[in-house]
Amino acid sequence: MKQKIKIIVLFIFVCGSAFVFTRSGQMQAKQTDGKKTAAEVYKNIQVFKNLPAEQLIKTMEIMSSSLGVNCNFCHVQGDFSKDDKEEKQTAREMILMTVGINKNYFGGRTEVSCATCHGGKPHPASMTPLGENLFRRPNFNQTKDAMPTVDQVLDKYVAALGGAGALAKVKTRTIKGTRAVNDAAPIAEEVFAKSPDKMLVVTSFPQTSVSTAFNGADSWTLGGRGATAVHEDELEQFKRDARFLFQPAKLKEIYKELTVAGVDKINDKEVFVVRAVLPSGARERLYFDKQTGLLVRRFAATPTIIGAYPIQIDYEDYRAVEAVKIPYTTRWSIPGRIWTRKITEVKQNTAIDDAKFNEPKK
Ligand code: HEC
Ligand code: HEC
Incomplete structure (x- = not known):
């Protein structure tokens, strides 16, 4: 699995992601006018360098909720800057991948986020779900009531x-x-x-x-x-x-x-x-x-x-x-x-x- 992720990340890098990062870097720099960046405030920031520092904990909360995990899924006790857990390194690659997907396929809009794939679980499902009889859902003639103004x-x-x-x-x-x-x-x-x-x-x-x-x-x-x-x-x-x-x-x-x-x-x-x-x-x-x-x-x-x-x-x-x-x-x-x-x-x-x-x- 790790190997696969490496390859995807590499692929995104090769396909012009250096450009992605300089561009999004500039965009972020504009947003952070007068505000500190994450790299200025925290010790070991490698991918969120230009993120406004005040958003760092929000992104952590987004990642935790998207995977349905606690902070300690990626972090060891006592020091959030340590890179002792493989999950933290994987998360860095995932962040680059997510930004890359949005850049390369969605014109830079954040359409895909951690939740898109993870949906509250550390391991996303790769199999389509079974059970519901979708083919008989009676939604062809949905009554379109007139909407109020x-x-x-x-x-x-x-x-x-x-x-x-x-x-x-x-x-x-x-x-x-x-x-x-x-x-x-x-x-x-x-x-x-x-x-x-x-x-x-x-x-x-x-x-x-x-x-x-x-x-x-x-x-x-x-x-x-x-x-x-x-x-x-x-x-x-x-x-x-x-x-x-x-x-x-x-x-x-x-x-x-x-x-x-x-x-x-x-x-x-x-x-x-x-x-x-x-x-x-x-x-x-x-x-x-x-x-x-x-x-x-x-x-x-x-x-x-x-x-x-x-x-x-x-x-x-x-x-x-x-x-x-x-x-x-x-x-x-x-x-x-x-x-x-x-x-x-x-x-x-x-x-x-x-x-x-x-x-x-x-
Ligand atoms: C899915 C993995 C993951 C989860 C869950 C997670 N983090 Fe992180 N965290 C990271 C990664 C990756 C970085 C480094 C980001 C970078 O290199 O730009 C980081 C960096 C940090 C830092 C900066 C540390 C420093 O000084 O460099 C803090 C603080 C932090 N996380 C707090 C939290 C808190 C609080 C939670 C729970 C609400 C949390 N994290 C949950 C992956 C995670
Ligand atoms: C395009 C789909 C997709 C997106 C978007 C995505 N992931 Fe993943 N992620 C995966 C897949 C697939 C795996 C491998 C799952 C497995 O091994 O079962 C994975 C694995 C991981 C793992 C390793 C889990 C473990 O137990 O070792 C972490 C951590 C992770 N993702 C974090 C994130 C974070 C944080 C984001 C958002 C920044 C994110 N992912 C966005 C698909 C995605």
């Missing part, structure tokens, strides 16, 4: 939440709840939010409490290791979470393009899928329950050189708080981790000082 979907959503008028009257929210990470016991979490996009989340872990905030201009996160900047793409998600709290009636201002893409199912319920493009060009998908009109899922992905890093946010258990509805359960899923916030108490329109969202002075 974006405006119809958005209007129904806003109406289901209580209407634009009622939503506009909510200027602040103080939320108490719990956060559960994977199977761990829930811990306390508080959210302070002010229209249109100021938000402070305080999570009380057993050893330390972590605060993350956006004050309309700047963001910060403060935990056991002191204050740090929030990564750009995480900040984007944080801001979006905040704006979704207050501006569900203004999705057309948040996104520059919205299109109804089709119907799908989430937990056996039919949903309308809306493709959404942000002013930055980043794409998301919004899923609205066909029956209730409520937003049940938001999906976003950050591109990396080996494929997209996905984040999925599920909204459940909508309940009325005075004249509007909010989801009492929100679940964030990223590769290898899921955390859930369950609200226990919400107060609306209590005064919150703007200073609360500013980074505390040292």
Whole structure:
């Protein structure tokens, strides 16, 4: 097997991959304007040299989830820079192969990622699956119901939440709840939010409490290791979470393009899928329950050189708080981790000082 991989990698190199790497190297260099590269921050980087350093752990999480393994599948304890495991070296070859396939066959778009072949397993299947009678699937005359327009979907959503008028009257929210990470016991979490996009989340872990905030201009996160900047793409998600709290009636201002893409199912319920493009060009998908009109899922992905890093946010258990509805359960899923916030108490329109969202002075 090793031999085969070597040959494939060699093949890709011979077929112009030096060119691939100088070109993608330049592309990455543009993206990393002013930011450190992985090679500058970590000790033993051979293939991810030009990757923005802040993406290194994301690519590690993509690789782990794509193969369904832990970090120690490729790494030895104590030092991630060591090359003691054959799997780590194979992974390097796989990274080069994946980048090469995309370059040579997909015009440089990351269509193929580790997950395409591995699908959650270390050893991809090379045999076609058996069992399902695919030839009798009745999908020739799929009824093509007329799709609603974006405006119809958005209007129904806003109406289901209580209407634009009622939503506009909510200027602040103080939320108490719990956060559960994977199977761990829930811990306390508080959210302070002010229209249109100021938000402070305080999570009380057993050893330390972590605060993350956006004050309309700047963001910060403060935990056991002191204050740090929030990564750009995480900040984007944080801001979006905040704006979704207050501006569900203004999705057309948040996104520059919205299109109804089709119907799908989430937990056996039919949903309308809306493709959404942000002013930055980043794409998301919004899923609205066909029956209730409520937003049940938001999906976003950050591109990396080996494929997209996905984040999925599920909204459940909508309940009325005075004249509007909010989801009492929100679940964030990223590769290898899921955390859930369950609200226990919400107060609306209590005064919150703007200073609360500013980074505390040292
Ligand atoms: C499928 C194999 C694989 C898995 C799983 C994996 N890694 Fe890696 N990791 C690599 C490879 C390959 C490199 C070196 C990349 C390069 O040479 O550019 C690396 C490098 C690193 C580095 C940089 C070390 C240094 O100083 O040079 C860190 C940190 C790291 N991994 C952390 C993790 C963490 C945390 C996880 C689990 C979430 C993880 N890795 C899972 C293959 C893996
Ligand atoms: C085009 C398909 C394809 C893609 C894309 C792909 N792999 Fe693989 N990978 C394979 C095949 C096939 C094997 C050999 C499996 C076996 O030996 O059973 C393999 C083996 C591996 C192994 C060795 C497993 C072991 O137990 O020794 C690692 C590690 C690995 N891949 C990591 C990755 C990573 C990380 C990515 C993404 C950067 C990736 N692969 C992308 C097809 C692929």
